[in-house]
Amino acid sequence: MDVYEVLRERLDACPPGAPPSETMNKILRLLFNPEEAEICCHLKFTLQSVSELAAKTGWKESRLEKVLEGLADRGVIRGLTRKNQPTKYSLLPIVPGFMEFTLMRRDRVADYDELARLWHRWTQEAYAVPTPLFRIVPVQEAIPVSTGLLPYQQVYEVINQADYISVTTCACRASARNCDHPLDNCINVGSIAKYLVDRGLARRIDRDEALRILQQAEETGLVHSFNNFEQTMSICNCCSCCCSNLQSVKDLARPNTVANSSYEVSFDDTLCIGCLLCTENRCPMEAISPYEDIVAVDQQRCIGCGLCTTVCPREALTMKPRESAPDIPKNSRELMNILLEQTGRTERFRKINSE
Structure with missing residues (x-):
């Protein structure tokens, strides 16, 4: 099997995953040369030392460490150094992870503009999770x-x-x-x-x-x-x-149903003076529009950001707690376990990390 396809399958084990696509194939080929991709096929989502990876790959530790450090500095893998311990390495999730990291430094990518274009296309084609990240x-x-x-x-x-x-x-x-x-x-x-x-x-x-x-x-x-x-x-x-997160929510008829916020807007039409400041590039969901002499608020489109309230001179727009605020996971591990279960990736994820 093509080494890039092996790597893609490995990355796909961690939500939001990397389903097969021409776009993801191009991204991986832009970010990794064949040698780097082969090394990453031995990485897990848990940390491993250079000596552990050298035993798996057959590479000399000095050469392997140089390649791993280069990958970590480019943001495509994690290279973590803890106090008084050697650096250890792991795969990163695609989001949040090496999508963001690889776009942080223009000077560390061979063709930054092409990579940026491909990442944007990938978020439109394939990025989806049942529980918001x-x-x-x-x-x-x-x-x-x-x-x-x-x-x-x-x-x-x-x-x-x-x-x-x-x-x-x-x-x-x-x-x-x-x-x-x-x-x-x-x-x-x-x-x-x-x-x-x-x-x-x-x-x-x-x-x-x-x-x-x-x-x-x-x-x-x-x-x-x-x-x-x-x-x-x-x-x-x-x-x-x-x-990509806001775009996917905005496309829905009722963004309020999936917005992971603890608040929503409250509108008092008796206080509204029709200044329309709240309609001028404030609401990302276009939930507020001119209506007769004042404005109308589509409650089902409110995601609870509060931006409209800060420009309202009469406090006609205020924020209130949502009646059914979403539960928030305690930490990243809890969120990951939820996503693994929801997407049916638990066994694949554990298998990779047990290698």
Whole structure:
């Protein structure tokens, strides 16, 4: 079997998977030469040392380590160094994982523009998961203090509690290029932030810069999106013209039914003065439209981002808790187990990791 097909099948074991397609084949051939692809066919989704991989591949450790380090620096695999331990390596999920990582540095990809185009096509063709990988978090000033938000539900609180913060390129906008929003405003916190900086894929920033990035995102109408588990690692600032997650939701007749947010908009038409500020590039789902002398709100299209409320001069638009807020997995392992079960990949995933 073709080595790229073997690698694709291996990557397909981890949600959202890598179903067979011409686009994925082109992506893998652009990212890996045949030798690199063969090595990655011995990697698992759990970490292995160079000595373990050398025993599997028959390669000398020094040569193998050089190739693995190059792959990790390009963002196509994970190379993790823990204190007083040798670096270990593993495969990455496609999303979130090496799709984003490979688009973080233009200078580390042979044909960045072609890769970006292919990734965008792949998200349109094949990206789908039954449980969202990301969740919408409202603009913080849109949420009444009395609602008692937990720290992982507050975008500014995540930043204030972070011990390490980095910023990097938005993979969705880098690949789609459908708007003029800033590219460098995807924020990571904690261990993943440090990992990306150590690998040269991100830039370390302080809390003040992170808060400025978030405020600029809110002002320009970008939606805060967290990873869909309580231990926040990533804060994306998304637009519906480029973000594959928002695009897929926007295409639905009732985005509210799948939006993974704990809040939704409340509209008091007696307070509305018809200024129409909320209709001017604020709602990513186009849930608000002019109606007679005021506006109309399609509640079934609201995903709970809160962007409309921050421009309303009369507080006719406010945020309220959803009656049936979605459950949020505790951590990445719990989310992964849910997705493995839902997609029927549990046995394949375990088999690879037991090799």
